[in-house]
Amino acid sequence: MLNEATLRQVMSAVLNVAPSAIEQNSSMDTIGTWDSLRHLHLILAIEDEFKVSIPDDEAGNITSYALIKLVLQDLLKDA
Amino acid sequence: MTTVAGREPLSILADSSAGLSQILSALKAFEEAGSCTREVTLGLSSNATVDLLGVFLRKHAALDGLRLTIHLGGLDDPSGDIEIFRACGVEYTLLLPLFDSLIPSFEAQIGRLSPEAVASKEAEVAARYRLIFSQAGTFRAVFVGTFHRIRESAEPGAPDDVDASIARLNRALREAADGFPNIRIIDLGEVVTAVGHAAAFDMRFYFRNRAPYSTAFLNELARRIVVASRGFASYFYKALVVDCDNTLWGGAIGEDLLNGIKLSPHEYPGNIFWEVQNELATLKRRGVLLCLCSKNNPADTDEVFACHPDTVLRDDDFILKKVNWADKASNLSEIAAELNIGVESLVFLDDSAFECGAVRAELPTVRTIQVPAVLSQYPQVVVGIKELFLAGGLDEQSRSKTEQYRLRAAAEEHKQHFASTDEYLASLNLRVKLSRDAVDSASRLSELTRKSNQFNLTTRRYTDSDMLALLESAEVTVYSLAVSDMFGNSGITGVAVLRWSGETAEVEAFLLSCRVIGRGIEFAIWPMILRDAAARGCTRFVASFSPSSKNAQVAGFWDKFGLSPRISDDLSPTATDDAVRRYSAPIDRVSCPPTSWIEVISC
Structure with missing residues (x-):
């Protein structure tokens, strides 16, 4: 099961915004600090936190909260 | 300090399992706390x-x-x-x-x-x-x-x-x-x-x-x-102080006795302690001052270093030994005082959580390291200790430092046989070799400016490149001195930086390694420097003392030359302790204290 509060916390720490600023429709387009470099940091931080390994294809593309959630739910479904 | 999810930021940062987002949050809290x-x-x-x-x-x-x-x-x-x-x-x-x-x-x-x-x-x-x-x-x-x-x-x-x-x-x-x-x-x-x-x-x-x-x-x-x-550049460790029982060998010498302690290179866990002793012996050879601080009877620990068949470390590997029942913080302070270094130059290694905790509480600037509970991790901890001393690079001259400190200790002993200090000084055959702009020693000279704290009049720190620039400058002469006596040669142990501008000779920096002070060397070099100044046409001598937290012992140094300070930045006649003292006088009014027992050789 994905703990969304934890995910929001990780995203807020890496993107340097308040946890409340991370919403269901947040994405690279809506959060100014979320650039391609921060995205790299975000993927690494999510992997650290949830002890998962995000596949290469998805790592570069999950540039919205909804997509990250989807991929994480999938990776965590057997955990 | 603000906590992150109930934890101190520094404890999160020290935790190797902390994830990237935790590190980022902890860093933010640490940096915002301004501590x-x-x-x-x-x-x-x-x-x-x-x-x-x-x-x-x-x-x-x-x-x-x-x-x-x-x-x-x-x-x-x-x-x-x-x-x-x-x-x-x-x-x-x-x-x-x-x-x-x-x-x-x-x-x-x-x-x-x-x-x-x-x-x-x-x-x-x-x-x-x-x-x-x-x-x-x-x-x-x-x-x-x-x-x-x-x-x-x-x-x-x-x-x-x-x-x-x-x-x-x-x-x-x-x-x-x-x-x-x-x-x-x-x-x-x-x-x-x-x-x-x-x-x-x-x-x-x-x-x-x-x-x-x-x-x-x-x-x-x-x-x-x-x-x-x-x-x-926030630390520069000079001495490693180690406990004995369960640190240099397994077991307690007072209880397990010479045959019972674990130190065999062929058996667990003795082989771990034996390996650690080898590493410490190497550190000593690289110039780290090795000291003992142990709650034991001195005769018991002496017996190990003298008689144990597997001991790598010998009595003469330790520059100082505090084997007694006094508390370790006091012993560490005494070690620092006797070596003429600050406690912040000490690394302390002990197996006891109690002793480590007490030292951390009383002397927080000592780097205190505990022998890990899982013994197989001990060698890795020692690698970390080696890094603290060696990773910053070592100068050739620093390597034989233990020998130089030992010469000093021998000199202390020699001193006890004389009726007066003057008689003693005269017997030492003290010689000072004074060099000008010794470019080849640039890195040793700048290292000295960074490491000398107590006998340092202006506490100016020079980088290697600063020093090279000074050595090559025509307006500046960098004097360096090497001291020899009947006990040996101390190597380069002092630096004076003189800036010549027109008729003024200004002492920009003057410092000595603590190993050579107390014998008049601090005075002996000045007649020659003043002659240089006069030869350059200088008529005015300018010097200063800038107080630091460590150099109180030289506050009145220039007063001994018959000079009177002007206290800068302070209009009241009552000088505060933390004001810079400035001196300015005609060169012919500077009178150097007598040092007839020292021969100064210029080169």
């Missing part, structure tokens, strides 16, 4: 994306109490970056050239390129770094990562084209760095080995963002750079 002791700036330049390294550098700096600000350079523009870093006053610079990005996928291309094309690329890179190093003299230190491969060789056991080219480039880097004392080469290949090749790289982001390194690699690299910089 750091000092701020440091570092410029980071690379042809790969290494921004994340900044986070780990800040983490390791924070663990040394520092707030580190990172200036990121552009991608693959080291010369331009250096210029920008210099312009904004950055103190440290880190250059990380990645071999594979010198040209796109160099590792894959090299096999089909002509040897001439490879050679010309190598020559261009070498020339570029020679130029960069020559422009980087203003930085306190420039760390340069060596070239390394990111893809494993298909031909293990035989160096391929990539290995050969990397070896040539690294040789060129080291040659280019030669002669620039502030350039420090960091072996990135060793970091790859330490982390493991498979764990060091994360190729997912290499092709997308040119970011090849994993967080594990970046964390280890950052740790090594902070250690190599001695916590960005």
Whole structure:
């Protein structure tokens, strides 16, 4: 099961915004600090936190909260 | 301090299992709390994306109490970056050239390129770094990562084209760095080995963002750079103080007796302690002052060092021994006082959580390290201790320091046989060799200015490049002195920096190693320096004393020359202790205290 509060916390720490600023429709387009470099940091931080390994294809593309959630739910479904 | 999810930021940063987002949150809390002791700036330049390294550098700096600000350079523009870093006053610079990005996928291309094309690329890179190093003299230190491969060789056991080219480039880097004392080469290949090749790289982001390194690699690299910089010059350890029982051997000598303690190189757990003793003996040979601090009967511990068949350390490996039942903090303070160094120059190693806790509480500036409960981790902890002393680099002269301190101890003993101090001094055959602008000793001279605290009139610290500039300047003479006596030669142990401007001779810095003070050497060199000043046409002598937390003992130094201070920045006649004392007098009014027992040789 994905703990969304934890995910929001990780995203807020890496993107340097308040946890409340991370919403269901947040994405690279809506959060100014979320650039391609921060995205790299975000993927690494999510992997650290949830002890998962995000596949290469998805790592570069999950540039919205909804997509990250989807991929994480999938990776965590057997955990 | 603000906590992060109920934890102290520093305890999160010290926790190797903390994830990236926790590190980021803890760093933010630490930096916002403003509890750091000092701020440091570092410029980071690379042809790969290494921004994340900044986070780990800040983490390791924070663990040394520092707030580190990172200036990121552009991608693959080291010369331009250096210029920008210099312009904004950055103190440290880190250059990380990645071999594979010198040209796109160099590792894959090299096999089909002509040897001439490879050679010309190598020559261009070498020339570029020679130029960069020559422009980087203003930085306190420039760390340069060596070239390394990111893809494993298909031909293990035989160096391929990539290995050969990397070896040539690294040789060129080291040659280019030669002669620039502030350039420090960091072996990135060793970091790859330490982390493991498979764990060091994360190729997912290499092709997308040119970011090849994993967080594990970046964390280890950052740790090594902070250690190599001695916590960005926040510490300089000189002595290692060790406990005995369960630290130098297994068991307690008072209870297990000589035959019962564990120290055999062939049996567990003695082999661990035996290995540790070997490491400590090596440290001693490299110039670290080894001391004992143990709650024991001295006869018992003496017996181990004299008679145990497997002991590596011998009695004469220890410069000082405090084997008694007094508390360890008091013993450590005494050790520092007797060695004439500050307690912040001590590293203390003990197996007892109680003793370590007590020392941490009473002497927080001592670096206290506990023998790990899991004994097989002990050698790794000792590697960390070795790094604290050695990773910052050691000067040749520092290596035989134990011998020099020992000479001093022998002198103390000799002193006891004389009726008066004068009689004693006269018997020493003291000679001072005074040199002018000894360029060959530049790094020892600047090292002395950075390490001397107690006998230091102005506490000016010079980097190697500052010192080189002074040595070559016509307006400045750097005097250095070496002392010899019947007990031996102390090597270079004092520096005086004189600035000549018109008719004024100004003492910009004067400092002596504590090993040679108390014999009149601090006075003996001045008649010759004053003669130099007069020969240059100087008629006025200007000197000062700037108080620091350590140099109170020399506050009245210039008064002994018959000079009276003017207290600057203080209009009231009652001088405060922390005001700078300035002296100015006609040269012929400066009267040097007599030192007839010392022969001064000029060269």
